[in-house]
Amino acid sequence: MRLTLYGFPSKIIKSFHELPNDFKFTAPNFSFECSKIAAIEIAPIIRRLLEKDPYLSYYDIESNVMKPYLVIFFNVLRGNQVVISRKNSHQFLALANELENEDLKQSVLVVTNKKISPKDVISYIFRQKEIGLNISHDIRYIASHFLKFYRDPSLTLLTPEILRQIIESTKISKDNKRLAKNYYHEITKQKNTLENYFVISSALTRNAHIELKYEEDNELLGIIANLTSLASKNVYVARAVFLEAPVPVKNIQNIVDLKNPEVTIRILCNGLNYIHYDFRERKISLTSLTIQVGDVFTEAPKHWALVGSNDNNNWEVIIEHEADEELAQPYAIKNYSCNESSFFRYIRFVQRTNFSNRKTSLNAINLSALEFFGKLTVI
Secondary structure (H helix, E strand, O other): OOEEEEOOOHHHHHHHHOOOOOEEEEEOOEEEEEOHHHHHHHOOHHHHHHHHOOOOOEEEOOOOOOHHHHHHHHHHHHOOOEEEEOOOHHHHHHHHHHHOOHHHHHHHHHHHOOOOOHHHHHHHHHHHHHOOOOEOOOHHHOOHHHHOOOOOHHHOOOOHHHHHHHHHOEOOOHHHHHHHHHHHHHHOOOOOOHHHOOOOOHHHHEOOEEEEOOEOOEOOOOHHHHHHHHHOOOOOOOOOOEEEOOOOOOOHHHHHOOOOOOOOEEEOOOOOEEEEEEOOOEEEEEEEEEEEEOOOHHHOEEEEEEEEEOOOOOOEEEEEEEOOHHHOOOOOEEEEEOOOOOOEOEEEEEEEEEOOOOHHHOOOEEEEEEEEEEEEEEO
């Protein structure tokens, strides 16, 4: 969120106008007169000071806030609204802290994305609408045109109806409203996808995580599938996930094309064979892995392992299996559970041998898909 508004409802402003100006805020080259009731509303610290001294009639502002910002801020008592952005947020945060104005502080924190949770942001949006202050902002921080969402695990129960209310509480274009309508239509069809989560901005989700659990009827709807949904295209093509193999592979993107089971990848090399995943700005903690064999069942994985790393040098074994005959058939698919791993940026599927009897292809990888389940976080 780039911009938000601070102010008071019109009814409260009208009541301020009906009261005598019996209080003054002062600062170098600045003064502003208002009623004591209005002073308490904009500066809650005045209430506490008046309890100590009922005859108090002025307050000297000590914060080093530039005069133009003081003028803009106190004019909200006359019906104006303050536009808070990241550029001016430090000025208003200083005022909020000194005057003990929690509403103003909340507005600043929403803009700067500091010390505030996604749930608090959503509550803030609803409150803004209640007092007649629709939020102005860069729509990318709400929904990236409703096609590329950032997510948060604490909001798994947020329904499309609530999403609609949130979006209607903001100023968006007709095109974005159309995209939102299409999104609500599509979300009802989806299971176990990141679209079950809603987050306001990427910064809010840093160091938080979402969890994608394996379900028997959704063997290929895990982390890769949902990053694909996020990117709106193949994750390798979109450069959301980097892929490598020990030798050049023209169709390496096929391993993350989970929609077409007949699309395969074949890697043949003389040494240790593997598929290397770099999740870039993300890390994953695995709880299970789904393997789908390619069209040549004799090259199905026989002895394989999944390893993880955060420096691309030191590797930790996450899971290792050997001689599972269930994979020895074309396009066989099976999910393997493992103990929940640490969070890793780099993941490697390492194949030591397959079911082939041919010495020239004992370490060949022939797969249709690999899908991961577990937790996903943003670095």
